[in-house]
Amino acid sequence: MIHRYWGESIQPKRLPIKAEWVAIAADLIALFQAHQGQTQGQLNQQLQVLEGEDTDYRIKRGLAHILRSSFSTFEPISPLEPPMLRERAFALASKAVPSPAATQSHLQTLADQLSQELERDVIPDEIRQGLYADLKENHILTAFEAPTPEALLHRYNLSQVQGIFYKATQVKLQAYRNDPGEYKLLFRYLKLFRLMAYIEGDADQGFTIEIDGPTSLFKPSTRYGLDMAKLIPAILHVTKWQLTATLVMRDRYTQQLKERRYSLEADCGLVSHYPPGQPYDSMLEESFANRWPHKKTPWQLEREVDLVPIPGSVMIPDFRLVHPDGRTYLLEIVGYWRPEYLRKKFAQVRKAETPNLILAVSERLNLEKAGVKTTDVPAKVVWFKNKLTPKLILDCLEA
Structure with missing residues (x-):
């Protein structure tokens, strides 16, 4: 990450979408295209030549890293292991x-x-x-999905901003009144990346979301820092928002830890590479949704259309089931095993007090170890083994 300081705040270095940088991005893309079928070592040698001794070598290296990690497939090619x-x-x-x-x-x-x-x-x-x-430098570039030079520059600018959040202790996001679908997409990504968040507000007035950063954990987690950074492209799909991040960074001169601030708003000019659609949290949910149309039933399955406000958070059930006679049920699938996740999930269900909720729980989960019980939740509970089938849910509805 390349950045500069302005008082107590920090600003990442972004590249303007101008002819000079577009040309450099185009050269790098052409180099990757020309090296399909060759080794990563051969590609790296040519990248070093392209970097030369110019002062912008770090930027070129950063652009090449994005092409290597996000658009390229390297594989070991050998008759045997x-x-x-x-x-x-x-x-x-x-x-x-x-x-x-x-x-x-x-x-x-x-x-x-x-x-x-x-x-x-x-x-x-x-x-x-x-x-x-099997040596990394001998891996073969077997596929390369070339972006446009402009898309590569946008991806670079986004990565510069994402890098800041590895040092965050807290992020406060204010999502103003937006289309409800945008809230749902944002909350889905919060859920998908399993970020620790406290949420206040409603869909009419907007939401204030406080998210714990990776450096707030007892032991800083690289995985959690990556998940925090992944949220930024999702926020860009929301129309009106503003966030402030509190960071802890080492001073370049004194080497002492110092608190910094970083702010970002909806008109920041960053471009998300995430599709505006709704990805599934897991293959379990996707498989269940794909099987539903094959059942001849009047019940219609809808994907995450309800926000259930609960103190300090928002619960987004995975599916809604609607019958032509007006009956409606919400379906939440619990298939993730971490004890802290299970405790949080069941606490949400209790707080929501939603009588028309169906809870589908995997028999593989060690609920006793997590300290949770299905008997004290106001929901219908359906147990499943390896996969959740539509028949299990339909049997529950008909019962």
Whole structure:
């Protein structure tokens, strides 16, 4: 992250979407495209040449990192798992006196053996490439989804801002009166990334959301810091908002920890790469939703359409079930196992006091260890094993 200080506040360095930087981004994209099918080591060598000795090498390196991590697929290419391939190649080599002729001979022998085992032609060059294919620099660039130069610059600017939140102790987000769908999308991402948040307000007036940052934890968590940073592209889908982050950073001169501030508003000019649609929290939910249309039932399944306000938070049930006669039920799927998550989830259900709530609970969960009981929640409870089927829910509704 490249940033500068303004008093007690901090500002990340952003790149203007101008011809100079567009050209640099285009050169980097072209370099990745030209190296498809080559090793990561070969690509890195050319990136170093492109960086040169210019003072902007850190920016070029940052752009290349985004292309490498977000748009590229690197894979080890080898006829066998490299350790197994090395073992077999070295075993053959130990039987002959080292020489170029012997090397070629045992490579050909091994190629013939593997051709029979794998039922395809294996050539000595594949073995040479595969012997150390597990080393990162030998991974092959097998796919590259080229962004536009402008999209790459927008992604860079967003990453500069995201990096700030690794040092956050707290983030206070004020979401003003917006379209209800935008709130739901925002709360879904809060839920998806399992961030610790305190929420006040309502859909008519807006919400104040206080989120604990990674440096507020007893032991700072890199995973939690990544999840915090992932929330920023989601916030950009909300029309009217403003946030303030409290940061703890080490002073570059004294090396002492110092508190800083960072503010961001809806008109910040950042561009989200998240789709505006609604991703599922898990394959469990997605699988359940995909199975529902195959059931011949008058009950309609709707995806997260209700916000249930509870003290200090908002509960967003996974689905709503609507019958033509006017009956409505909310469905919440509990399949995640962490004790703190389970305690929080069941506490939410108790606070919500929603009599038309169905709670689908995995039998794999150790509720006793988490200290929670299904008997003290005002909801219908449905138990499932490996997957939640529509039949289980329909049986509950008909009962």
